[in-house]
């Protein structure tokens with residue numbers, strides 16, 4: 001066992017917990033101690049204790065805090081209502097504290113954890129999943145509730161079994177895990193094992209490929225290999241999908257190009273046809289214009305001929321009139337020159 005402990009201690013040195021566990025406070029209930037575990041993640045223990053004391057005064061029933069607004073809780077922690085800006089530093093602890101109470105309510109349907117003192121193993125099962133409180137803090141509560149220093153919490157058992165510190169199934173009836181963890185380091189071991197359980201060693205999907213213990217953890221090594229195979233398969237699948245998608249896209253591009261070329265050709269034919277029709281229309285119009293012009297010219301010629309004919313008639317008439325006038329003048333002149341005819345004696349009347 002000691003070899004195993006050494007092995008685990010070596011592994012745990014690779015882990016740096018995000019938060020330390022508080023020192024238990026005399027007079028705090030288990031529920032309040034959980035609240036303290038949450039607050040020490042944000043402020044030093046002394047201030048965290050004063051937060052718990054303030055809230056205990058502000059909310060006679062913890063359920064009232066569970067259903068309260070975070071701003072209101074933060075206001076109590078700050079010592080009075082204030083804007084969100086001024087609540088900086090207390091708003092986060094207030095929100096986490098409220099979420100912790102909500103988590104307790106969801107797991108136990110109440111706002112009291114004192115029942116854990118009666119049956120710690122059942123309590124450990126009930127509180128197996130406490131993401132807000134965390135595994136290490138839950139184990140500390142369970143430890144305070146019973147005599148055991150390190151209770152048989154499912155998450156701790158899982159890490160010990162997977163890392164090969166204990167054989168699978170060996171802890172089924174164990175009431176305390178202290179003997180399986182390196183001794184003499186206070187809560188530090190619990191904090192580190194809890195960190196592994198909370199961040200990577202999840203019950204259903206452990207994130208072994210990100211876990212710092214993967215190179216030494218038997219379960220992790222196997223899971224990591226499987227993960228790598230799955231990743232390689234996923235990558236191959238992704239590449240096949242990419243190739244298939246590229247081929248489809250290429251096909252689609254070619255189809256669109258063909259379609260565009262077909263349309264361009266069709267448009268070209270339509271344009272050529274339109275051009276031919278346009279030219280034909282222009283030729284017809286030119287011909288028509290030509291015919292109209294010829295017609296107009298012909299009409300103008302006819303008109304001119306008519307005018308000329310009329311002019312000729314007028315001219316002829318004028319010449320004839322002139323001739324007639326001349327003739328008349330001539331006759332007149334001849335008449336004047338000729339001797340006057342002798343008057344014949346008037347015939348006597350026959351009666352004589």
Ligand code: SF4
Nearest residue numbers: 201208211214217220
């Ligand atoms: S490597 Fe995997 S199985 Fe091992 S402790 Fe880390 S998460 Fe758990």
